[in-house]
Amino acid sequence: MKLGYALGGVGITRDNLKFARQAGVTHVVLHLTDYAYKRDELPDRYRGAAGFTGAPKLWDYEFLSGVKKMVNDEGLVLEALENFNPYFWHDVLLDGPRKHEQMETLKQIIRAVGKSGIPTFGYNFSLAGVWGLTSVPEARGGALTAAFLNPEQKPIPNGMVWNMVYDPAAPVGDIGTVSQEQIWQRAEYFLSEILPVAEEAGVVMAAHPDDPPMTTIRGTARLVHQPRLYQRLFDLVPSANSKAELCVGTLAEMTETDLYEWVETYANAGKVAYVHLRNVRGRVPNFVEVFVDEGDTDILRILRILHRAGYDGLITPDHAPAMNCPAPGHAAMAFQLGYLKALMKVVMSE
Numbered sequence: 001m002k003l004g005y006a007l008g009g010v011g012i013t014r015d016n017l018k019f020a021r022q023a024g025v026t027h028v029v030l031h032l033t034d035y036a037y038k039r040d041e042l043p044d045r046y047r048g049a050a051g052f053t054g055a056p057k058l059w060d061y062e063f064l065s066g067v068k069k070m071v072n073d074e075g076l077v078l079e080a081l082e083n084f085n086p087y088f089w090h091d092v093l094l095d096g097p098r099k100h101e102q103m104e105t106l107k108q109i110i111r112a113v114g115k116s117g118i119p120t121f122g123y124n125f126s127l128a129g130v131w132g133l134t135s136v137p138e139a140r141g142g143a144l145t146a147a148f149l150n151p152e153q154k155p156i157p158n159g160m161v162w163n164m165v166y167d168p169a170a171p172v173g174d175i176g177t178v179s180q181e182q183i184w185q186r187a188e189y190f191l192s193e194i195l196p197v198a199e200e201a202g203v204v205m206a207a208h209p210d211d212p213p214m215t216t217i218r219g220t221a222r223l224v225h226q227p228r229l230y231q232r233l234f235d236l237v238p239s240a241n242s243k244a245e246l247c248v249g250t251l252a253e254m255t256e257t258d259l260y261e262w263v264e265t266y267a268n269a270g271k272v273a274y275v276h277l278r279n280v281r282g283r284v285p286n287f288v289e290v291f292v293d294e295g296d297t298d299i300l301r302i303l304r305i306l307h308r309a310g311y312d313g314l315i316t317p318d319h320a321p322a323m324n325c326p327a328p329g330h331a332a333m334a335f336q337l338g339y340l341k342a343l344m345k346v347v348m349s350e
C-alpha cells in the first residue's frame with residue numbers, strides 16, 4: 001500500500017506538493033478542475049452550486065505531460081486524475097444533443113492520459129453530484145466539518161450538472177426528473193464507448209460511488225448508491241479496466257452497508273483502483289464526516305483487509321474536519337496523513 005494525497009484546482013502548487021512529500025506521501029491524485037471557480041459570480045438560481053466550469057482547454061498530451069513533470073519534479077508519482085470537468089461531458093450525463101461529440105472529447109482525454117503515463121482516471125457518473133452538505137461544528141472538539149442533514153431538494157436548474165454550472169445563460173427552468181433506468185442507460189453508453197479506449201490506452205477507469213448515497217437527489221436517480229450496485233456497474237460493460245474508486249466514507253454512509261465484506265470481496269477480485277479514506281458518523285439521510293480516528297468505521301480493520309487481499313494501491317485521506325489554527329485544512333490533512341501512515345506501517349509489518 002502507498003500513501004497518496006489529492007490536490008485540486010488552485011491547490012495544485014509546488015508548495016502543496018512539497019507539503020505532501022514532507023508528510024511522507026509518495027503518490028498524488030490530481031483534480032484538474034477548480035470546482036469553486038467563480039462561485040460567487042453565478043446567478044441566484046444557482047445558489048448552492050460548487051462553481052462554474054469555465055471553458056477549459058482540452059486536457060491533451062502536452063498539458064498533461066507538463067502537469068506530470070511538475071509532480072515528478074517534487075519527487076512524487078502522478079497516480080491518477082480524478083473527475084472530468086463537467087464542461088467536457090455535460091451532455092453525456094444529461095443525454096443532450098452534444099453527447100456524441102463530447103464522448104469523442106472524453107476519448108481524446110483518456111488517450112492523452114495513457115500517453116502521459118498516468119495509470120488511472122477516476123470518474124463520478126452523477127447528475128446531482130456531491131450536493132447538500134453543510135458545514136457544522138460536529139467533529140471532535142467542535143471542529144467544523146461537512147454533514148448531510150437531509151435538506152429540502154429543489155430540481156436541478158438548466159445549465160447545470162454535477163453540481164457545477166456549465167451554461168449560466170441557459171433558459172429558465174429545470175432538467176426535470178431522471179429515472180434509475182435512464183441513468184443506467186446513460187452509464188452503459190458512456191462505459192461501452194470509453195472502456196475499449198481505456199484498455200487500448202492502458203488506463204484504469206475508477207468509479208466513485210454517489211456521495212451522498214441517496215437513491216435520488218433533486219429528482220435525479222443515483223448510480224452506485226448501495227455497495228451491491230458496484231457489481232451491476234462492473235457487469236454493465238465488463239472490462240479489466242473498469243474498477244472502483246473505493247470511497248470508504250461514502251460506502252459507510254449507505255443503508256445496506258456490508259462495508260468490510262465489500263472491501264474484502266472486491267480487493268481480492270482486484271477491483272479496487274485506489275482508496276479514499278475518511279470516517280463518518282451515521283448514514284443517509286443523516287451523517288457527519290468526522291476525524292479519521294473517530295466515527296463508525298474501524299479504519300485499522302479496513303487497512304488490514306486491504307493488505308491481506310494483496311491490495312498494493314493508494315490510500316488517500318479524504319475530506320477532513322478543519323482544525324482551529326492558521327492553516328485549518330493543512331493541519332487536518334497532516335493529522336490524517338500521519339495517522340494513516342502509522343496504521344499502514346503496522347498493517348504491512350504483520
Ligand SMILES: [Mn+2]
Nearest residue numbers: 247250276318
Ligand atoms: Mn470520496
